Amino acid sequence: MSLTIYGCYRSRASRNIWLANELGLAFTHVPVIQAYRLPDPNAPGVPLHTRSADFLKINPNGHIPSIDDNGFKLHESLAINLYLARKHGGPLAPKDAQEEGLAVMWSLWAATECETHALNLQFHLAAYPPEKRKPELVEAALAALPGPFGVLEKTLAENGGYVMGNRFTVADINLAEIFRYAKPATQLFDAHPRVKAWLDACQARPAFQAMWQARDAEAA
DSSP: OOOOESSSSSSHHHHHHHHHHHHHHHOEEEEOOOOOSSSSSTTTTOOOBTTTTTHTTTTEEEEOOEEEETTTTEEEEHHHHHHHHHHHTTTTSSSHHHHHHHHHHHHHHHHIIHHHHHHHHIIIIIIIIGGOOOHHHHHHHHTTTTTHHHHHHHHOOOOTSSSTTTTTHHHHHHHHHHHHTTTOOOHHTTEEEEEHHHHHHHHSSSSHHHHHHHHHHSSS
16 A cells, blocks of 8 residues: 655645644655746756646646545545545544534635635735735735634634544644634734634644644755
């Protein structure tokens, strides 16, 4: 049995690598960079990227991450995590059908309610140079995210500081990797102390730290 994770650390592949670390899975990491990060994706000698012919054989959508689990190919980072957790079991996995439903629900909720706004905060408050930032997107995100932050704050209070089941699970990983994009907007976390404490605890885990150190070592 062999698991291959395709994607660079500075992408949503970080979610899958974090979970694989938590599960103690042996895997092969194949770095694949986003084509838009290359000056000329068609130039000779460019690294493997999302529009490379070899990678499009893995994921014809041309996005990362993807996995190949002993011949079974799967795309979409949140779905990959839910699959790996279910396959390998243990306390990180849903314990029954109800928890499986909750893990799917929370993952889709974070992707649809939070991720775009959180990414806009990351890009337009921190990552982009000042001339590329769009204050209107920051304003929209700051108007939209207090609601979801409040929902998560209440949920954490009801579940012992976790997303579900009164324990750390794959749902926490999926949500933490989305909510971390909003970290440049410290006022959101100051107003929701349980969310702040939860994200800090998630990111203090050795499996996350191992992933993040490898991310820091990767070329920007």
